[in-house]
Amino acid sequence: MQSTLTKPEQQTQQQRPAGNGRANFLTPVANIHEDKDGYMLEAEMPGVTKDGLDVTVENGELVIIGRRSAAQPVGQALYRESRGWDFRRAFELDPSIDAAKITAKIEQGVLTLHLPKAEAVKPRKIAVS
Amino acid sequence: MASRKLHRKASFNKNHQPNSKTMNLIRYQWPELSNWSPFDRLASFRDEINRLFDTGLPARDTALFSAWSPALDLYDEKDRFLVSLELPGMKKEDISLSFQDGVLTVSGERKHEREGKEGETFRSERYFGKFQRSVSLPAGVDASKVKATYRDGILHVELPKSEEAKPKQIEVSVS
Numbered sequence: 001m002q003s004t005l006t007k008p009e010q011q012t013q014q015q016r017p018a019g020n021g022r023a024n025f026l027t028p029v030a031n032i033h034e035d036k037d038g039y040m041l042e043a044e045m046p047g048v049t050k051d052g053l054d055v056t057v058e059n060g061e062l063v064i065i066g067r068r069s070a071a072q073p074v075g076q077a078l079y080r081e082s083r084g085w086d087f088r089r090a091f092e093l094d095p096s097i098d099a100a101k102i103t104a105k106i107e108q109g110v111l112t113l114h115l116p117k118a119e120a121v122k123p124r125k126i127a128v129s
Numbered sequence: 130m131a132s133r134k135l136h137r138k139a140s141f142n143k144n145h146q147p148n149s150k151t152m153n154l155i156r157y158q159w160p161e162l163s164n165w166s167p168f169d170r171l172a173s174f175r176d177e178i179n180r181l182f183d184t185g186l187p188a189r190d191t192a193l194f195s196a197w198s199p200a201l202d203l204y205d206e207k208d209r210f211l212v213s214l215e216l217p218g219m220k221k222e223d224i225s226l227s228f229q230d231g232v233l234t235v236s237g238e239r240k241h242e243r244e245g246k247e248g249e250t251f252r253s254e255r256y257f258g259k260f261q262r263s264v265s266l267p268a269g270v271d272a273s274k275v276k277a278t279y280r281d282g283i284l285h286v287e288l289p290k291s292e293e294a295k296p297k298q299i300e301v302s303v304s
Contacts, residue, residue, distance in 0.1 A: 031255045035248025044255060046215040046282035069281075073213075075206030078267065082200040082215055109217030109282015 025088035028066065028111075036123050038116035039097065045087045046109035052086075053106055055113070057099045062091045064111065096121040197239075197256040203264055208295050210266055210288040217282035218255075224284060228272050233286060236261040268294035 028043040045053075048066035056063050066087040093099070098118040105112050204211040214235055216224065224237040241257040269291035276287045 029254035029256075030252060031250060032252040033248055033250045042218075042255065044217040044282070046217040049281055073202075073204040073206065073211050075204040075211060077202065078205050079201070079203040079264065082202050082213070108219060108279070109215075 024085045028087045041113040043111045197260045212286040214284045234263040
């Protein structure tokens, strides 16, 4: 049915911690929903504000980076489960997505991306004459 | 490296991935387990072990089938405790807090909202539903002055210490 449509399969590119000198990143959990007009991607990045957000599209790859802005508490940590790392995740983009029309917003630590499909690939009803 | 490339290539075309449909049935999958070669899995396992030693606490999200257990931090500042919970994408009204017998309990529910129901969700890693976390404070807290704010998906709770629990400087007098 959808033989030519590809889905933006996720590809994790979590950087390796310690040892190679690169920064640590957390992979944010994400939901992807598709309808006939495009895709909607939600990613959880608690502690990230608009200013710390970096969304780029390059070579058919969507990369989202979220940097935490909040200053860490000065006190002594008695118990700690969160990791103060920044977030990063990459997705392969469906070629039918119109990259110029991608919109993003972040609200209470949830990034929502709307990735509309190009007009040319949207399903069209063809009238039978 | 070569095998990873192959994996990536395969994911380009849905037809070459006969199992992609069954994968969608899994509600949550630790992303690293899905499309890496065995060597990468080993590497990530090693990282997980390293992290264990780094933080002194096991990574909370390695429990694959657990319910939602938001990450909780507890800090001791001189005259107050700070508790923070990662609760992205909630409504203020859906979070409730209680403080009793030195134990702070935070509970709530994240509701799934979507405008149009049509279409298909093919990646679903976020958890929707109820959660409850409790933390016992190690010293007296002035319950009437507990304050909570919800900002950028993180709930911050300030719990001022009671007078008796505050650290005191004791002068040593030399006679």
